[in-house]
Amino acid sequence: MALKENSEAIFSESPGKIALRTLRKDKRALFSLAILGFIVAISLLAPIYSHFIAHTDPFNSTLDATTTIGGKVVPVLEPSTTGLGLGVTPIGPTWNLRGYFLGADGQGRDVLARLLYGGRNTLFIGLSAGIICIVLALLIGVVAGYRKGWIDAVLSRLLDVIWAFPVYLLAISLSVVLLTSGLTIGFIHIGPGSFALPIFIIGIVYIPYVARPIRAQVLALREREFVRAAVGIGAKDSTIIFREILPNIVPSILVFIPIIVALCMLTESALSFLSIGVQPPQASWGTIINDGLALLYTRPLVGIAPGLLIVLTAASLNLYGDAVRDALDPKTRARGDA
Amino acid sequence: MIAFIGRRFSAMIFVLVSISILVFLIFFATPGVDPAARIAGRNADQQTLMQVRHSFELDKPLPVRYLSMMRHLFISRDLTSYVNRGAKVIPQLSQAIPATLSLVIGAAIIWLLFGITFGVLAASSKRKWLDPTISFLGIVGVSLPVFWLGEVVNLVTQSKLHTSVFRWVPPLGYVGLSVNPWQWFLHLIFPWLTLAVLYAGIYVRVLRSEILVVMSEDYIKTERAKGASEKRILYKHATRMSLITIVSLFGLDFGALVGGYALLTEVVFGIQGVGKLTFDSLQNFDLPVIMATVMYASFFVVFMNAVVDVLYAVLDPRVRRA
Numbered sequence: 001m002a003l004k005e006n007s008e009a010i011f012s013e014s015p016g017k018i019a020l021r022t023l024r025k026d027k028r029a030l031f032s033l034a035i036l037g038f039i040v041a042i043s044l045l046a047p048i049y050s051h052f053i054a055h056t057d058p059f060n061s062t063l064d065a066t067t068t069i070g071g072k073v074v075p076v077l078e079p080s081t082t083g084l085g086l087g088v089t090p091i092g093p094t095w096n097l098r099g100y101f102l103g104a105d106g107q108g109r110d111v112l113a114r115l116l117y118g119g120r121n122t123l124f125i126g127l128s129a130g131i132i133c134i135v136l137a138l139l140i141g142v143v144a145g146y147r148k149g150w151i152d153a154v155l156s157r158l159l160d161v162i163w164a165f166p167v168y169l170l171a172i173s174l175s176v177v178l179l180t181s182g183l184t185i186g187f188i189h190i191g192p193g194s195f196a197l198p199i200f201i202i203g204i205v206y207i208p209y210v211a212r213p214i215r216a217q218v219l220a221l222r223e224r225e226f227v228r229a230a231v232g233i234g235a236k237d238s239t240i241i242f243r244e245i246l247p248n249i250v251p252s253i254l255v256f257i258p259i260i261v262a263l264c265m266l267t268e269s270a271l272s273f274l275s276i277g278v279q280p281p282q283a284s285w286g287t288i289i290n291d292g293l294a295l296l297y298t299r300p301l302v303g304i305a306p307g308l309l310i311v312l313t314a315a316s317l318n319l320y321g322d323a324v325r326d327a328l329d330p331k332t333r334a335r336g337d338a
Numbered sequence: 339m340i341a342f343i344g345r346r347f348s349a350m351i352f353v354l355v356s357i358s359i360l361v362f363l364i365f366f367a368t369p370g371v372d373p374a375a376r377i378a379g380r381n382a383d384q385q386t387l388m389q390v391r392h393s394f395e396l397d398k399p400l401p402v403r404y405l406s407m408m409r410h411l412f413i414s415r416d417l418t419s420y421v422n423r424g425a426k427v428i429p430q431l432s433q434a435i436p437a438t439l440s441l442v443i444g445a446a447i448i449w450l451l452f453g454i455t456f457g458v459l460a461a462s463s464k465r466k467w468l469d470p471t472i473s474f475l476g477i478v479g480v481s482l483p484v485f486w487l488g489e490v491v492n493l494v495t496q497s498k499l500h501t502s503v504f505r506w507v508p509p510l511g512y513v514g515l516s517v518n519p520w521q522w523f524l525h526l527i528f529p530w531l532t533l534a535v536l537y538a539g540i541y542v543r544v545l546r547s548e549i550l551v552v553m554s555e556d557y558i559k560t561e562r563a564k565g566a567s568e569k570r571i572l573y574k575h576a577t578r579m580s581l582i583t584i585v586s587l588f589g590l591d592f593g594a595l596v597g598g599y600a601l602l603t604e605v606v607f608g609i610q611g612v613g614k615l616t617f618d619s620l621q622n623f624d625l626p627v628i629m630a631t632v633m634y635a636s637f638f639v640v641f642m643n644a645v646v647d648v649l650y651a652v653l654d655p656r657v658r659r660a
Contacts, residue, residue, distance in 0.1 A: 160349070161356040164640045166594050168601055169616060169632055173361065176620045177368050266483055270602055273485050274617065289486055296489060297497050304493075307486035314481035322477070 019251075022327040029323035032316035039313055043119035050113040054099045058114045059281040061107030067091065067099045077108050089298050105291045105302050115306055118283035123313070125199050125277075125284070126265030132203030133260055134253060137210035142249070144211075145218025146241060156215070163208040171267060174201045175276035193279045198271060202264045209263075210256050214249060221245050251328040258321035262314040269310055285310050342651055346644045357636045358629070362404050365625050366396075376623040377420055394420065411630060421624045430615065431630050437512045438611035441533065441603065442595040444526055446588070448534035453541025454584070460542060461549035462572050472542060479539020488532045488606030495528060510608040529607045533600060537591060544587060548580035586646040593642030597635030 023029050050058055066075050077090055090104035102111040144155040162170070175198070182192040190196050221227055222245075230240050271277030272286025280287065285306035292303020366373055375382065378390045391397045395406065410417040411427070419425040460472035495504040506524065513521040552558065553576050561571050601613025612631055619627035 157352070157356075160353050161360065164353045164636050164643060165357055165360070165632075166597050166599050166635050166639060169598055169635055172601075172617065172620055173364050173628070173632070176623070177364055183369065262481065266481075269483055270485060273483075273602075274605070286483075289483075289489065293489065296493055300493050300497075303486070303489055307483060307490070310483050310486065311478065311481050314483075315477050318477045318481055322473075 019327045023323060026323040026327060028319050029327075032320040032323070035312060035316040036320070039119065039309065039316075040123060043116055043123055046113065046116035046120055049116055050110065054101070054110055054113055056099065056110040056113055058109050058117055058283065061109060067094065077104070090295065090302075092299055093301055102301055102305055103299055105288070106294055111288070111302050111305065114283045114288055115285070115309065118278075118285045118288050118306060119309060121195070121278055121282060121284040122265055122268055122272075122286070122310070125195055125202070125268045126261050128195075128199045129202035129206075129264040129268065130257065130261035132199060133206045133264065134210055134256060136203065137207045138214060138249070138253065140207065141211040141214030142218050142241060142245065145215040146222060146237070146245065148219075148222075152215075155211075159208040159211055159215075162205065163212075165205075167205045167267070168270070170205050171201050171271060172274065172276060174204075175271055179276055179279065193282070195278070198268060198277045202267050202271070205267070206260060206263060210260060213252065217249055217252060218245060221248055254328060255321060255325045258317040258324065262317035262321070265317075266310065266314055269306075339651070343648055346647055350640050350644045353640050354633070354636060357640075358408065358633055359404065361629060361632050362400075362407070365623075365628070366400060366403070373623070373625070407626065407629060411626075411633065417626045417630060419619075419624050419627055421619075421622045427626050427630045430627065431612065431634060434610060434612045434615045436514060437609050438596060438598070438600060438604070438613065440512075440515060440522065440526060441529055441600055441609060441611060442592065444530040445533035445537070445595075445600075446592060448530055449537040449541060450588070452534065452538040454545060454581075456538075457542045457545025458549065458572070458577055460546040461553070461576075469546075473546065476539045476542040476546075479535050480543065482535055482539075484532060484536055485602040485606050487535060488529070488603060491528050491532055492606070512609045512611075529603055529609060532607075533595075533603045540591075541584060541587070545580055545584055548583050549576045552576045552579045582650070586650060589642040589646035589649070590639070593638040593640075594635075597638040598631060599635075 050056055075091075090106055090108060091100055093103045094100045100110055100112075102115065105111055105114065140155050140159070144152040178197050178201070179192050182194070183190045183197065227240060227244050230244050235243075268277055268284060269286030269289065272284045273290045275287070275290060278284035278287055288306040289303050292300070292306070295302050374387050374390045374394070374396050377394060378386050382390070395403055398406075407417065415428050417427040419427055419430070456472050456476075460469045460476075463469060492510070495507045496510070507528065508521060508524050511525060513525050515522045549572075553571075558571060558575060561575060566574075596612075598611075598613040598616050600611065601617055603609070604611040604614040605617060612634070616628060616631040616635070618624075619631070
């Protein structure tokens with residue numbers, strides 16, 4: 001029976017198809033994709049929510065705004081009743097989608113609306129940084145592994161240096177320098193508030209994590225018979241790289257994508273939390289956690305809600321990464337039988 | 339072996355020098371960034387800028403300034419802060435180190451304990467529910483933003499419950515071990531746990547998959563054929579082999595954390611450690627302090643990297659020739 005199944009698989013399906021079929025049946029993959037899909041969908045609906053349902057502007061502080069709870073009009077920022085009675089406490093959750101579902105932040109802005117907009121930014125930056133990181137790492141890893149010699153030596157040393165530079169220190173140093181004045185290279189000027197800065201900073205710091213294993217893989221692949229055969233029949237370098245080597249790296253890349261995107265997302269929120277990532281009035285889940293810091297003991301939900309979304313998104317990405325790895329790696333599949 | 343260590347050592351020096359140049363260039367040669375304007379403040383006039391340029395030696399060429407900074411940092415060891423003129427950098431740094439060391443060592447003990455126990459359990463348990471449960475907790479662990487977790491911990495221990503269940507938790511901050519060991523412990527217990535969660539998650543995941551890989555190796559089959567007990571195979575062979583990976587991972591993580599990677603935990607719990615010092619000086623653009631902390635941090639990372647490599651070479655002779 002086992003033999004029959006095996007032989008069918010060999011004759012009818014490519015490894016990619018087998019992996020895809022395994023992945024489709026994997027409950028973890030379905031579950032995590034469903035959660036990710038939901039989070040992406042509600043984030044994309046942010047403008048619709050704030051314009052048509054809550055009728056609020058999540059980017060302007062509205063210190064004298066009011067909202068209606070149970071027919072009564074109440075101010076969004078209530079005068080503080082505790083302590084010395086100084087300052088204001090933002091309104092807590094109304095659990096009503098028509099406004100301030102999760103309450104307001106210290107500037108009277110609707111937390112849910114900011115959370116949705118923040119989700120767009122966090123997801124966008126995480127994904128873009130992840131893609132930049134993987135593309136550059138692939139380029140460096142393949143060139144270093146394939147060319148060998150002095151190019152490899154230079155690129156490897158470069159990776160060593162970034163590797164030894166503690167990730168947050170590098171990201172923070174770059175952010176602190178760039179976020180006040182922006183970056184000017186020749187006639188290109190990137191403004192200080194631009195998302196391009198955090199995207200590139202985060203993308204760059206994680207390059208060694210991906211480039212090193214890819215370089216090692218390319219080095220090993222280069223010595224394999226099928227690559228030597230291609231060299232032997234006089235194939236061009238580009239043909240060898242694109243037809244022989246790259247297809248064999250695809251599985252590793254597929255496993256890296258969700259993990260690196262999760263890492264980039266977590267780094268973005270950490271930088272934004274330290275107020276050197278996304279700049280106000282724009283929101284990201286990290287900046288909202290930072291906003292919630294001052295309200296931690298009065299309106300804890302402001303800081304807790306974005307964190308829960310970060311955990312949910314990152315955990316789904318990691319879970320999906322596990323499922324992809326198990327689907328692509330025949331060794332893990334064999335382990336099930338052993 | 340000696341040749342290997344020598345090679346490793348010279349690579350280490352190279353990386354350290356490169357990092358110091360890189361940091362220097364990030365702060366002084368990024369296009370469009372004027373350090374004098376940063377030091378002088380937002381609305382400084384032209385004359386103040388000139389003055390700042392002169393007194394901070396910003397009008398001298400880059401290589402001269404770089405060498406002068408390195409000389410003050412390493413040879414005369416009297417590098418002074420840009421912000422608090424006259425404050426020496428090295429004492430500031432050495433004051434911050436004990437707090438960071440206390441935080442990181444305590445957390446490391448916790449995460450190694452949990453990571454190894456649960457990693458082995460997940461890989462070996464016959465109970466069907468245990469592996470998925472531990473793997474799931476591991477995923478949650480690696481997905482928790484540490485600063486957020488710290489805030490939630492503060493919310494639980496410093497807010498409403500502070501008058502009942504958590505009355506024994508002291509306010510945020512750090513008390514030196516030599517000042518009061520018991521208070522030191524009480525102040526650090528929650529920061530330790532918070533910091534350990536992420537790494538326990540990583541180690542559980544890595545150890546579990548490493549053990550599973552080793553378990554499918556031929557020499558394990560040989561052991562089985564020889565009639566060795568499953569217990570012996572698991573502990574004597576599979577776990578022991580997998581711990582090599584953990585050792586190298588631990589070297590890197592420990593180096594990075596001692597070097598300031600614990601910054602977020604330090605900021606959230608108000609611990610005046612190296613990470614907090616770096617962060618504060620970054621906000622003030624206090625380059626000499628940043629240079630000192632980054633050099634110190636990367637020294638730890640590079641040093642632990644080298645230790646790990648040498649350790650690897652001791653454990654696995656094949657590496658020596660590579």
